[in-house]
Amino acid sequence: MNENHNVLLIDDDPTQIAILTAYLSSLRISKITSASDGQKALDLLASSVHETDVIFTDLRMPNMDGYVFLKHLGDLGFKGQIIIISGHEHVLLESAASLGKMYGLNIAGQIRKPLTKQALDRLLATRKEDTNHNGPRSSDVMSSEAILNGIANDEFIPFYQPKVDLLSGKIVGAEALARWQHPELGLISPAAFIPIAEADGSIQAISIKIFDHLVNDLAQGGAAWKDKKIAFNLPPQMIRDETLPETLISRLNKAGVSSKNICIEITENGFIDFDHITVEVLSRLRIMGFDLSIDDFGTGAASIANLKMFPYTELKIDQSFIGNVLTDAFSAETVRTSISLARQLGLRIVAEGIETHDVLQYVKSRGIDQAQGYLFAKPMPVADVNELFANPMGWMSNPTYARQSNAA
Numbered sequence: 001m002n003e004n005h006n007v008l009l010i011d012d013d014p015t016q017i018a019i020l021t022a023y024l025s026s027l028r029i030s031k032i033t034s035a036s037d038g039q040k041a042l043d044l045l046a047s048s049v050h051e052t053d054v055i056f057t058d059l060r061m062p063n064m065d066g067y068v069f070l071k072h073l074g075d076l077g078f079k080g081q082i083i084i085i086s087g088h089e090h091v092l093l094e095s096a097a098s099l100g101k102m103y104g105l106n107i108a109g110q111i112r113k114p115l116t117k118q119a120l121d122r123l124l125a126t127r128k129e130d131t132n133h134n135g136p137r138s139s140d141v142m143s144s145e146a147i148l149n150g151i152a153n154d155e156f157i158p159f160y161q162p163k164v165d166l167l168s169g170k171i172v173g174a175e176a177l178a179r180w181q182h183p184e185l186g187l188i189s190p191a192a193f194i195p196i197a198e199a200d201g202s203i204q205a206i207s208i209k210i211f212d213h214l215v216n217d218l219a220q221g222g223a224a225w226k227d228k229k230i231a232f233n234l235p236p237q238m239i240r241d242e243t244l245p246e247t248l249i250s251r252l253n254k255a256g257v258s259s260k261n262i263c264i265e266i267t268e269n270g271f272i273d274f275d276h277i278t279v280e281v282l283s284r285l286r287i288m289g290f291d292l293s294i295d296d297f298g299t300g301a302a303s304i305a306n307l308k309m310f311p312y313t314e315l316k317i318d319q320s321f322i323g324n325v326l327t328d329a330f331s332a333e334t335v336r337t338s339i340s341l342a343r344q345l346g347l348r349i350v351a352e353g354i355e356t357h358d359v360l361q362y363v364k365s366r367g368i369d370q371a372q373g374y375l376f377a378k379p380m381p382v383a384d385v386n387e388l389f390a391n392p393m394g395w396m397s398n399p400t401y402a403r404q405s406n407a408a
Helices: 014-026 040-047 066-076 090-102 117-131 144-152 191-202 203-220 237-241 243-256 274-287 303-309 329-345 359-364 382-392 399-407
Strands: 006-010 029-037 054-058 081-086 106-112 156-165 170-184 187-189 229-234 262-267 291-297 312-315 346-353 371-372
Touching: 006 014, 006 040, 014 117, 014 274, 029 040, 040 066, 054 066, 066 081, 066 090, 081 090, 090 106, 090 399, 106 117, 117 346, 144 203, 144 243, 156 203, 156 229, 156 262, 156 303, 156 312, 156 382, 170 191, 170 203, 170 382, 187 191, 191 203, 203 229, 203 399, 229 291, 237 274, 243 274, 262 359, 262 371, 274 291, 329 346
Parallel strands: 006 029, 006 054, 054 081, 081 106, 170 229, 229 262, 262 291, 291 312, 312 346, 346 371
Antiparallel strands: 156 170, 156 371, 170 187
């Protein structure tokens, strides 16, 4: 969030409005408006001459509550970020967030009342990566044509988020995450282009570009990369391509890179057909030496059937459960069940979204194998991850980890 953003606050409690206004003003955000319920907020949005970038909205309000307000925003096609605030339990915040995403909204986070500076700092810190100050504002519209031009000009590159082995404490690999290095707009977060790319099919070309870059980085990385496993996300629709195994292995062979250095992550909440083509493609990838990870486990509708059907080597527990494991009983039970299933199937277990020392200690105590998250390192360009790969314990100097570890 930057000082040029237009922010709308919606809450029937003037104290909470005052706290948010004071906090945002300290960030030099001057364009702040407020409303006491959803209907008044809609009226403000309709009459405003400036486009709203960020909305903080309560759930329980008179006249029009937050749930109905989110539905109206979805109908309007609102493109800005939405942060949900409420004094209710986490499960209601999570359900509101899920509902908002179903409406096609950009839910940037949730925060419980009473609001505090520390809680707001944590929320905005976790969003900083997704709202890069040099990138486009969330209201900027990405087009399919612009994405195709970016693909043709090789503007899509990987940023790497290190993965830490929780037994040894060493960095053992990383996940390659797509970024758009736009010549005019700078570095663009995937939140701005992935939904469009998924809708128009260009996500497949972007994925191949990211794969080619990470293969080149592995080939050029020398000894520091030799024993690292790099994960990358494969869109579910690509699994329908029977030539995919040959496509990937030929690129590896050309660069002199082993498939044992690659882990293909398949998003569990994406639609996967349980048929012979999918089973064949994934099985052939496995016999060629690729690891297969089921990503965002627990967020889809066919988790257990998915695990039984396909030859996975890794289960990755979604950050929405890991982040709430200490405060939400449902999240804790989901994590426990995921660990149990993975152990029965002999899968490596990865926890994503580790942001606090307390959560780190929890996942270590449960025997989870690997983890990634802002506590260790944010996604970073290849030059920076080169330094960490050369010093596998170097993540401990990350200010976030060092501060929390000393406090503990």
